[in-house]
Amino acid sequence: MDERYGLSPFHHAELFVTLAGKLVELMTFPFSIVPKTDDERFMLEALREAWKAYRAKEVPVGAVLVQGGRVIARGHNQVEMLKDATAHAEMLCLTAGASVSDDWRLVDTTLYCTMEPCSMCAGALLLSRVPVLVWGAPDVRHGANGSWVDLFATKHPIHQVEIRRGVLGDYAADLMRDFFQMRRKENEEKDNG
Numbered sequence: 144m145d146e147r148y149g150l151s152p153f154h155h156a157e158l159f160v161t162l163a164g165k166l167v168e169l170m171t172f173p174f175s176i177v178p179k180t181d182d183e184r185f186m187l188e189a190l191r192e193a194w195k196a197y198r199a200k201e202v203p204v205g206a207v208l209v210q211g212g213r214v215i216a217r218g219h220n221q222v223e224m225l226k227d228a229t230a231h232a233e234m235l236c237l238t239a240g241a242s243v244s245d246d247w248r249l250v251d252t253t254l255y256c257t258m259e260p261c262s263m264c265a266g267a268l269l270l271s272r273v274p275v276l277v278w279g280a281p282d283v284r285h286g287a288n289g290s291w292v293d294l295f296a297t298k299h300p301i302h303q304v305e306i307r308r309g310v311l312g313d314y315a316a317d318l319m320r321d322f323f324q325m326r327r328k329e330n331e332e333k334d335n336g
């Protein structure tokens with residue numbers, strides 16, 4: 144036991160590993176963005192979540208839920224790790240948000256997603272009564288706000304969603320492009336090796 148700090152050498156090592164991990168994460172985050180608006184500030188947080196997914200070799204999508212000017216829940220895509228097609232960033236974020244709020248009605252919240260949400264996540268957002276959606280890059284394959292289908296095109300009898308699109312979208316798209324390039328390269332190497 145190290146008397147000066149009341150910590151064992153093991154704890155020092157653990158602390159070092161944790162701090163080093165945080166440092167590596169900070170240093171390797173590929174974007175230096177100075178947010179100009181609140182939307183950009185929170186989208187940057189969602190991009191950090193997407194980066195966590197990228198580092199875990201998951202399709203890089205991130206989401207944060209904001210209430211009263213602060214982030215109350217976060218999520219990043221974990222489909223591969225959880226072996227669950229529904230483990231999208233937005234779904235995990237909404238579930239975490241409901242848990243924190245102790246209420247499934249996420250009124251007075253804004254959901255920030257790095258990508259245009261898919262039909263499942265758009266549906267979950269409607270059911271959770273999230274009133275504001277902000278997304279980054281369009282998803283041509285699954286996007287449910289116009290790229291593939293538009294779940295918000297028809298006015299809902301009760302629930303209105305305010306939507307802002309394209310916030311820091313180039314960064315989210317870059318991350319996605321880079322991820323699929325890396326994966327293609329890995330697959331080619333596997334085939335050649």
Ligand SMILES: [Zn+2]
Pocket residue numbers: 231233260261262263264265
């Ligand atoms: Zn989704």
